[in-house]
Amino acid sequence: MPMNENGRDAAVRGLREYRENLLAEIQSLKHDLNAVDRSIELLNRQKERAALSEAVTNEYEGLGATKAVIRLLSENPGKRFTAGQARTEVERRGFSTKSENIYNLISTTLNRLANEKRIRRDRETEPMVFWTEKEADTNSASLTSQTVMLSDEEQKQALLPTEQQG
Numbered sequence: 305m306p307m308n309e310n311g312r313d314a315a316v317r318g319l320r321e322y323r324e325n326l327l328a329e330i331q332s333l334k335h336d337l338n339a340v341d342r343s344i345e346l347l348n349r350q351k352e353r354a355a356l357s358e359a360v361t362n363e364y365e366g367l368g369a370t371k372a373v374i375r376l377l378s379e380n381p382g383k384r385f386t387a388g389q390a391r392t393e394v395e396r397r398g399f400s401t402k403s404e405n406i407y408n409l410i411s412t413t414l415n416r417l418a419n420e421k422r423i424r425r426d427r428e429t430e431p432m433v434f435w436t437e438k439e440a441d442t443n444s445a446s447l448t449s450q451t452v453m454l455s456d457e458e459q460k461q462a463l464l465p466t467e468q469q470g
Contacts, residue, residue, distance in 0.1 A: 362398035369413040372399045377434060384435040387411035
């Protein structure tokens, strides 16, 4: 038996309502998934920091950011470091600061050294990287060839408030 116009309208309204309910449910699930992803990311960071704290040395204790970065790069000729990797490595070696965001401090230091021509920066790579090709005097004002990279994860981490980073 064919459906009358009122019946079709009711069926269309019912389908639209069902569709809206499904869309709301999907949004709720996406929100829950994002919360789970954030929790996993925070747990991974805590795990990394715990591993870092176990392996900490004190060789960079008391150094300023510039000397710590120059020492790190000159002790690892040919090895490329992203800003995040440099931060992790100088922290592992005992570097500490009163700065609230050590990542920004190290990244800014790397970029300043590149601007001063004490190191080189490859702006074409995404993310940028720093490195040295030969050992340099850690007290010297110059280093040879170096570059900086920020991975997507490092960029996200840099944007997080300090409380969420650790």
